[in-house]
Amino acid sequence: MDKRLFSIIDIETTGGNPKSDKIIEIAIVVTDGDRIIKQYSSLVYPERRVMPFITGLTGITNEMLEDAPKFYEIAGEIVEITKDTIFIAHNVSFDWSFLSRAFYTTGVENKMFYAKLDTISFAFAKFFNDKEITKFNLGFLCEHYGIENNNAHTALSDARATYSLYRKMTEQ
Numbered sequence: 001m002d003k004r005l006f007s008i009i010d011i012e013t014t015g016g017n018p019k020s021d022k023i024i025e026i027a028i029v030v031t032d033g034d035r036i037i038k039q040y041s042s043l044v045y046p047e048r049r050v051m052p053f054i055t056g057l058t059g060i061t062n063e064m065l066e067d068a069p070k071f072y073e074i075a076g077e078i079v080e081i082t083k084d085t086i087f088i089a090h091n092v093s094f095d096w097s098f099l100s101r102a103f104y105t106t107g108v109e110n111k112m113f114y115a116k117l118d119t120i121s122f123a124f125a126k127f128f129n130d131k132e133i134t135k136f137n138l139g140f141l142c143e144h145y146g147i148e149n150n151n152a153h154t155a156l157s158d159a160r161a162t163y164s165l166y167r168k169m170t171e172q
Helices: 052-058 071-082 092-106 119-126 138-145 155-171
Strands: 006-013 023-031 036-043 085-089 113-118
Touching (some): 006 052, 006 092, 023 052, 023 092, 036 155, 071 092, 085 092, 085 155, 092 113, 092 119, 119 155, 138 155
Parallel strands (some): 006 085, 085 113
Antiparallel strands (some): 023 036
């Protein structure tokens, strides 16, 4: 039997509302649970200006996005990469809501995932009675496990950190 594949996805956006804000970066780390099978990363032209707060958080500038593809230009590639995988993200509802909206507005069918797994919910369940774990954000959990994430709030770095976090939590 083939091993189940997981797509660990992280996105950066122009803000927090999937109805009015847009994806500006996406990263996908495909794994079989033991090793990384493939990685994908792309900036995405949001067809709007990125506010200084978002640039300060992500390092992504309007100039960097000028020549980036629009979401509809990479949607098919994203579907192909993630087809028949389980979608994992740290705060999966955030990433899923933006991806769902982006696919909906481009008219590309996005039924590529078997299920979704949230590493925040996983960590909360795992550490429910642990008084030392007081936060569940990616930075805190990476620090707890000794996972390096030198470029936090960049999609590929956060996706790799989420992959390492998932591995550490499932190993115990």
